[in-house]
Amino acid sequence: SQQGEEDPQALSIQEGENATMNCSYKTSINNLQWYRQNSGRGLVHLILIRSNEREKHSGRLRVTLDTSKKSSSLLITASRAADTASYFCATDMKTSYDKVIFGPGTSLSVIP
Amino acid sequence: EPEVTQTPSHQVTQMGQEVILRCVPISNHLYFYWYRQILGQKVEFLVSFYNNEISEKSEIFDDQFSVERPDGSNFTLKIRSTKLEDSAMYFCASSEAHGGGPGTQYFGPGTRLTVL
Numbered sequence: 001s002q003q004g005e006e007d008p009q010a011l012s013i014q015e016g017e018n019a020t021m022n023c024s025y026k027t028s029i030n031n032l033q034w035y036r037q038n039s040g041r042g043l044v045h046l047i048l049i050r051s052n053e054r055e056k057h058s059g060r061l062r063v064t065l066d067t068s069k070k071s072s073s074l075l076i077t078a079s080r081a082a083d084t085a086s087y088f089c090a091t092d093m094k095t096s097y098d099k100v101i102f103g104p105g106t107s108l109s110v111i112p
Numbered sequence: 113e114p115e116v117t118q119t120p121s122h123q124v125t126q127m128g129q130e131v132i133l134r135c136v137p138i139s140n141h142l143y144f145y146w147y148r149q150i151l152g153q154k155v156e157f158l159v160s161f162y163n164n165e166i167s168e169k170s171e172i173f174d175d176q177f178s179v180e181r182p183d184g185s186n187f188t189l190k191i192r193s194t195k196l197e198d199s200a201m202y203f204c205a206s207s208e209a210h211g212g213g214p215g216t217q218y219f220g221p222g223t224r225l226t227v228l
Contacts, residue, residue: 033216044219102154
């Protein structure tokens with residue numbers, strides 16, 4: 001079944017460094033979204049990138065999408081301790097676009 | 113800024129009981145969703161709802177579950193005869209009309225369901 005898979009599962013960096021997380025999926029998609037979840041809290045939407053887009057920016061976030069490789073990356077530049085959270089990619093299928101599938105997430109720790 | 117709200121924040125119930133989780137989506141949104149997240153695991157899609165009917169559902173969403181939009185503002189998830197393994201965080205989400213794909217889904221803060 002179609003699924004987003006993030007890697008790495010866990011990432012620990014120093015404040016000020018960049019963090020890169022990757023997501024792979026299996027079937028053709030309409031959109032790919034990235035979400036953040038602080039421990040025990042709800043999901044915060046970060047960026048949506050459509051299948052015909054290759055790159056999007058939002059503040060310190062940069063998302064790329066390579067549909068030929070069925071992969072996406074999320075780059076957080078100049079990380080801060082407040083960026084510590086789990087990050088999930090979520091994809092929907094072209095044939096079933098109301099169903100959004102989340103990957104298992106990357107747990108990011110930013111050490112002050 | 114408009115937001116999705118959910119009540120209660122925490123629900124404790126006995127195994128076999130029925131629970132109703134409530135959500136108030138963002139007012140101009142037309143698409144509604146329920147997800148669940150078992151502690152330490154990934155977010156799992158349960159069901160999507162549009163135009164007063166289910167548009168998609170996952171294998172998890174069996175006859176034990178039902179959804180309803182009883183009025184113009186609430187969206188509910190009913191779980192009949194709860195089981196221990198139903199213990200999880202349940203998230204509601206909503207999105208605007210879209211031309212292709214669900215678009216940005218805005219999530220509520222979740223209801224933590226504990227089945228004893």
